[in-house]
Amino acid sequence: MGAARIRIKPFLVRLLRRVPLPWIAVGVGLATGLAVWAALDQIQGRQVDKIFDRELAVQLKLRARESLIRFERYLASYAAVIRLLAHTRWLSDYLQGSDWLAGSGATQPTIHRGAYPDWLSEPFMRDGLNPPTHLLLTGLDGAIWEIFQTSTVPIALDLQGRAPKRWFGAHPGSILIERLAQQLYLVVAEAIKDAPGKEIGYLVAIVPIDAALLAASQHGLDVGSAAVALVDDTDQRLLASLDPQAIPVASHLSDWAASYVITAQSLDDYIAPDSKLSFATLVSQARVEKMSHHVRIFERRQRFYAAVVFVLVFTALFYLVSARLNSILKRMTRFAQRALGIPEPGFARAGNQLILLEEWIQHFTQLVLAAREEMSRRYQAELREREALKAAMMEASLDAIVTLDHDGRIIEYNPAAERLFGIERSQALGVIFAERFLADLARPAFRRLLDRSLHRYLAPQGREELLALDAAGREIPVELSIAPIEQVGARFFTLYIHDISSRKQAEQEIKSLARLASESPNPILRVSATGSLVYANPASHTIVRAWGSETGWLLPEDWADAVKAALVLGRPLERELEVGGQIYAILLAPIRDLGYVNIYARDITAVRRAEQEARQHQAALVHVCRLSTLGEIATGMAHELNQPLSAVINYANGCSRRLHTGQGRPEELIEAMHQIIAQAQRASEIIKRLRALVGKQPPVRAEADLNQLVHEVCTFLAFEINQLGVGVALELLPEPLKVLVDVVQIEQVLLNLVTNALDAMESCPAGARRLGIRTWREGAWARLAVADTGPGIDPEQCPKVFAPFVTTKTGGMGMGLAISQTIIENHEGRIWAESIPEQGATFHIRLPLAPVPAQALANPVDERDDR
Helix, strand or coil: CHHHHHHHHHHHHHHHHHCCHHHHHHHHHHHHHHHHHHHHHHHHHHHHHHHHHHHHHHHHHHHHHHHHHHHHHHHHHHHHHHHHHHCCHHHHHHHHCCCCCCCCCCCCCEEEECCCCCCCCCCCCCCCCCCCCEEEEECCCCEEEEEEECCCCCCCCCCCCECCHHHCCCCCCCEEEEEECCEEEEEEEEEEECCCCCEEEEEEEEEECCHHHHHHHCCCCCCCCEEEEEEECCCCEEEEECCCCCCCCCCEHHHHCCCEEEEEEECHHHECCCCCEEEEEEEEHHHHHHHHHHHHHHHHHHHHHHHHHHHHHHHHHHHHHHHHHHHHHHHHHHHHHHHHCCCCCHHHCCCCHHHHHHHHHHHHHHHHHHHHHHHHHHHHHHHHHHHHHHHHHHHHCCCEEEEECCCCEEEEECHHHHHHHCCCHHHHCCCEHHHHHECHHHHHHHHHHHHHHHHCCCCCCCCEEEEEECCCCCEEEEEEEEEEEEECCEEEEEEEEEECHHHHHHHHHHHHHHHHHHHCCCCEEEEECCCEEEEECHHHHHHHHHHCCCCCCECCHHHHHHHHHHHHHCCCEEEEEEECCEEEEEEEEEECCCCEEEEEEEECHHHHHHHHHHHHHHHHHHHHHHHHHHHHHHHHHHHHHHHHHHHHHHHHHHHHHHHHHCCCCHHHHHHHHHHHHHHHHHHHHHHHHHHHHHCCCCCCCEEEEHHHHHHHHHHHCHHHHHHHCCEEEEECCCCCCEEEECHHHHHHHHHHHHHHHHHHCCCCCHHHCEEEEEEEEECCEEEEEEEECCCCCCHHHHHHHHCCCCCCCCCCCCCHHHHHHHHHHHCCCEEEEEEECCCEEEEEEEEEECCCCHHHHHCCCCCCCCC
16 A cells, blocks of 8 residues: 555656646636636625616616606696686686676587687697697686587586586696596696686686507607506506507506506595596516516626636736746756856756756755856956956056055056156156156145045045146146055055046137127127026127116017027027117027027118118109109190190180170179189199109108009190090009009109000001000909000010110110119019010009008998099
């Protein structure tokens, strides 16, 4: 027996060694998870069934309550409609004017069928309410006066006498469910009052309670899922049903207990004391069972998913823990190979690492003993390599490295130190470093640095800038740090010396560059992203004072906003600033990486003055051009003035003769005087136009009608046009074409274009001379075209005709079109020429339309030019 047990144990050990630990963990996890879940599943299933049954009962009660509430609201709707009808003015007026109140009416009530009676409005029911079969007018004692019968179905009630007093109840507006011969009726009564508020009668509505009424009260309730019915509590017989075919009337409620889940609720508030009715809600048993079946299937499916997840999580946890342990053991084997330099142990194969751990520990102990000897040998080799590496670093270092003993004498000296100081290593060894390689002023600082290293030799030392001496005695700026070395019975110091001559030179260059801003004659400022003035050179003090700011203060709000906008856009912005008569061009250059803006200012006062002088010179040149044009149109103006002056003289002579002869009648003389005044005003207007054209005045922009300017120019040149026999065709826009221009300058341009057209047509036959002027609107632009039928211009020469001193006329100056182009461009417009040789030329002008005021946009009116 014992031998068999001994044989079994090695067999199990060998078997477990071959099975990986994660797979054993998976098996244990599956078994444990299934066992735990089997116990939890029984408890959970019973709890779910209890919760479902409780929730189902609550939902059925809620469904029954909702059905009753809908039914009661439906009955209340009837009461509201009858109350509205009973309180109408014409009903009380009708009763007060009838014989019923006086008691002298007929003993039999009046019955209305089909047509509405006078006391009833049409229609009298809301949408969704079944109309009553009878509407009664009764007295306060219940005597029936009039009946309005809306249906041919008879009612099981003698309506020839008095209505039962229980219909009116304790208060007006009562609702009663009346049972008559196994038929239920809804009786709604409301008191009728006269103007002072006294009750004079009752309005009673009788509605049969049938399937149609129940269906309307439940708003189309699905009979397949639920139904409602009215039940007599005495014998539990159905008096009304939502679906008489599925649930017949007169059947017992107990007949449907197997097919429906029934919930009954009392209707004591709507029935007579001697009756007992209930409102029953019937929910299909099949529907409930179906829902219960689906819920249980869903619950079982969810429990199955939860069980799978639980078991998988439990198994995964076991697997991850065992896999982690397996991984740690495998890393130990790899560590043995890397650290000890021996092959991996044989038990690193796949299997149960826990069982193999004991063999691993035994083997590892042997490896550690062997590794200790191996590490000792390696340490000696690494020490030798470190010394060699140190020597190589000393040789390859770019900084000078000098080692001193405790007396300050040099005991080591690398090649970089030889290059720095210009002294060979053999000459430097044994020399006191401070006396030979440091300037007199640097030696106290070196001693202080050396003392600090003695007291705090374990802490890293900072760098100190000193002046060193080379072999020729020249001073070299260096950066020096000391690292103390403690050994048994001795102390040494390693000096790390870095030549900073190049850095010092660069710093001097940076300082000189920094002085450029302060020495610049132009203002230079620096502003932070928040609008705070960081720096301002001396040349910018005028601008800073104008802003009312100082270094560290905020700029004015508009300039601070401009700084923020430049940073957001990431590109320079240009603005202008006028300070004390000086004009500065301001450039805001953002430096987004550093979060500030450089402001560069340049005095452009002289430039602006030169531009002003150029504009004045241009105005003078335009004036000279107008004067030259004046000579050309003088004859036409004389002819224009001669006509109104001749008319004035003729009217004046006629008035004088009539006054001398005594034949003049007052009305004739007054008419003549009006003519004299009109002709004199015409002459005055011509002179004003001529003075405005010739007079030298500063440019003034004003809103003008381009069509009106065309008319005035044609008036100026009317004599020349008639003399040449030119046919003028004006195609002007019907409505005003408003532009914001200098009127005199634009008239000068039009005069030049029309005069050039007339000159070009002199060589044409008299019948072929035609001048066309057209205006139109093109988007935000006003367009004008002047066309003639002259010989035209070579298309290649069209762009050149606007150059100064270029002319095709004999004796012309060649400045008219050049000045016209300058005027149009100053008005932000454009002028160009088009031509077809031997057919004529057309000159085009494009000007921006005048901006429309906001008030004009809101209230458009008919604006007319009064010029």
